[in-house]
Amino acid sequence: MKNLRKYIWIAVVLPALISCSKDDKDPVANNVTLHFNNTFKNNTIVLGNAASTTATTNTSAEGQVHHFSELKYVISNIRLIKADGTEIPYNINDLDKGATVVNQAKNETLDYTLSNIPSGEYKQIKFGLGVKQELNTLDQTKFPTFYANAGANETEMMWEWGAGYRFTKLEGFYDSDNKEMSIHTGSTVEGEEGAYTQGVDTYRDITLNLTSNAVVGRNAPKITIKADFDKLLSGKTNTIKLTTGTGMNDNATPNIHTAVQMTKFVDNLGGDGLSDITGMFSIDGVEN
Amino acid sequence: MIDPGMKKVFSILSILFLLQSCNRDDIVQPVSYNNPELSLNIPTGFPALNNSVNANKPTKYGVELGERLFNDKRFSADNTISCAGCHNKSDAFTDNNARALGIYGRVGLRNTPPIQNMAFMKFYNWDGKILQLEKQPLIPIITHEEMNSSIVEVIDKISDDREYKDLLRKAFGDESITADRIYQTIAQYLYTLISAGSKYDKIKRNEGDTFTESEARGYQTFQQKCGSCHSTALFTDQSFRNVGFPLNPNTDEAGRARVTGVPADYMSFRVPSLRNIEYTAPYGSFGQFPTLRSVLDYFDHGVLDADNLDPVLKENGNRIPLTEQEKEDLIAFMKTLSDPAFAGR
Numbered sequence A: 001m002k003n004l005r006k007y008i009w010i011a012v013v014l015p016a017l018i019s020c021s022k023d024d025k026d027p028v029a030n031n032v033t034l035h036f037n038n039t040f041k042n043n044t045i046v047l048g049n050a051a052s053t054t055a056t057t058n059t060s061a062e063g064q065v066h067h068f069s070e071l072k073y074v075i076s077n078i079r080l081i082k083a084d085g086t087e088i089p090y091n092i093n094d095l096d097k098g099a100t101v102v103n104q105a106k107n108e109t110l111d112y113t114l115s116n117i118p119s120g121e122y123k124q125i126k127f128g129l130g131v132k133q134e135l136n137t138l139d140q141t142k143f144p145t146f147y148a149n150a151g152a153n154e155t156e157m158m159w160e161w162g163a164g165y166r167f168t169k170l171e172g173f174y175d176s177d178n179k180e181m182s183i184h185t186g187s188t189v190e191g192e193e194g195a196y197t198q199g200v201d202t203y204r205d206i207t208l209n210l211t212s213n214a215v216v217g218r219n220a221p222k223i224t225i226k227a228d229f230d231k232l233l234s235g236k237t238n239t240i241k242l243t244t245g246t247g248m249n250d251n252a253t254p255n256i257h258t259a260v261q262m263t264k265f266v267d268n269l270g271g272d273g274l275s276d277i278t279g280m281f282s283i284d285g286v287e288n
Numbered sequence B: 001m002i003d004p005g006m007k008k009v010f011s012i013l014s015i016l017f018l019l020q021s022c023n024r025d026d027i028v029q030p031v032s033y034n035n036p037e038l039s040l041n042i043p044t045g046f047p048a049l050n051n052s053v054n055a056n057k058p059t060k061y062g063v064e065l066g067e068r069l070f071n072d073k074r075f076s077a078d079n080t081i082s083c084a085g086c087h088n089k090s091d092a093f094t095d096n097n098a099r100a101l102g103i104y105g106r107v108g109l110r111n112t113p114p115i116q117n118m119a120f121m122k123f124y125n126w127d128g129k130i131l132q133l134e135k136q137p138l139i140p141i142i143t144h145e146e147m148n149s150s151i152v153e154v155i156d157k158i159s160d161d162r163e164y165k166d167l168l169r170k171a172f173g174d175e176s177i178t179a180d181r182i183y184q185t186i187a188q189y190l191y192t193l194i195s196a197g198s199k200y201d202k203i204k205r206n207e208g209d210t211f212t213e214s215e216a217r218g219y220q221t222f223q224q225k226c227g228s229c230h231s232t233a234l235f236t237d238q239s240f241r242n243v244g245f246p247l248n249p250n251t252d253e254a255g256r257a258r259v260t261g262v263p264a265d266y267m268s269f270r271v272p273s274l275r276n277i278e279y280t281a282p283y284g285s286f287g288q289f290p291t292l293r294s295v296l297d298y299f300d301h302g303v304l305d306a307d308n309l310d311p312v313l314k315e316n317g318n319r320i321p322l323t324e325q326e327k328e329d330l331i332a333f334m335k336t337l338s339d340p341a342f343a344g345r
Helices: A002-025 A144-150 A259-270 B004-031 B051-055 B060-070 B138-142 B151-158 B162-172 B179-191 B199-204 B213-225 B292-301 B324-335
Strands: A029-040 A065-082 A087-090 A100-103 A111-118 A120-129 A168-174 A179-185 A190-192 A195-198 A204-216 A222-228 A281-287
Touching: A029 A065, A029 A204, A065 A111, A087 A111, A100 A144, A168 A259, A179 A259, A204 A222, A204 A259, A204 A281, B060 B162, B060 B179, B138 B151, B151 B179, B162 B179, B213 B324, B292 B324
Parallel strands: A029 A222
Antiparallel strands: A029 A111, A065 A087, A065 A100, A065 A120, A065 A168, A120 A204, A168 A179, A190 A195, A222 A281
């Protein structure tokens, strides 16, 4: 009888202890790394100048061969969505802690680590291509780190005349004679969200379902996000033919820093925000 | 020791005291310095103020600080150019360059816009990108072809300036210099730059002046052929129009369409005010025209065609026909819009 009681005690206490120790080992939060794989279709992009023989080339739906010498874009407003639908925002109102400039020329920028993500299973990720309007003010005193990352004009990811950040900056060459292409995007809107008085909003919110759940806890998962720049000219929304010149419809370099032709590229890269909420992005895989 | 009633009195007293000290913090600070609002001398017939003026009313010390900042060369990366470097008072706050010149002789995209009557404008810059003047000062500071600096760099350079500290204290109650205070005080200063002292104004106000015969004929022609766009007391209706001027070869240029993304705005620019136009040569968005005469000749001979060419021109065979006499008279009239006191001439 006494022994039995002892065993019952052990049977009751032991699992409790075990589950306790399990709680101790399982962290309440861990890192999630976003890896950006910038591609033309399935080939990871290699940059190169006009005469480069090593640069990755691509052919658009219109038959234009092209390659890039520079490739940069801003990712911000990152949110991870748990299997139960709970949304975990990641420093979405702090560009210093929650936004990054992905630069194909700098390997270290291709991985962005989200720290202190609550343990749990995640099924979806949302993020912005660009900077949402209320933060797009070039406020160097508020976000000095992001301001520096975005440029201090070294990378020219700031749009001086528009007083906002550039969201995408692509430089490269097209056609057999390697004509220059220079595609910059950014917002020009004025006023409050929902009641803009002028300009175009080129911030795009992206939603991607993970190919398998990312399990945060003991593991720090790595989510590989593919950005397929084939979509730039051959997108879901627009099929674009590049032309060089000074006319209103010439889009390869002239006016590219302007809002007229820009929106077509933006809708291809970041989706139109309505029927297309993925743009050029997809999930390559999740490593737990 | 202390009876409960007494305790209650104590606690009420101490709470009251706390409340009072809270109140004191809130209230005393603004009255601890005396920075009177300046009353803007609003000329009769001028349009309503831009709403931003009411949110950032010029004050005695705010304007004084803003004027000094406007003239401070430390705003540029190499300390060679102030705002006033391009916005020179004697040229109605513009310069005589076709396109603005920044540090290291870098040439900008466009002609320096004059600064006058800003408090009454709805749009700033030739493409109307900026709607609130407080958002403007940052742009030349960071632009590669202008000052090529950053607001933090500027603040670092000027934060120990004793005159600024003194003015900051007088204007805001403390000495800390912030980006917003820089933007606000420069805008306050610019709001006070009102030009309405021309011969034309004096005639309109019946102050004894009269037009010469040529000026009077010019005024007639102006009303017939120019006044629909150069309307209101500002001599601009603040609309954006493609008037078929020679195109800026810089590939960054698209006019108003650069901002709006609307193809109909391609190569459209804000109708310029004609006030002090005598002082602001050369003319056009990138200084295409050296003289007023060359602008009028161009309109007379015919402008570049475009899909979105302004209807006023399209309806007249892409030109504004003018006789030689009309041109002379128009120029005589436009010179009556000069305000020598404003330009300090």
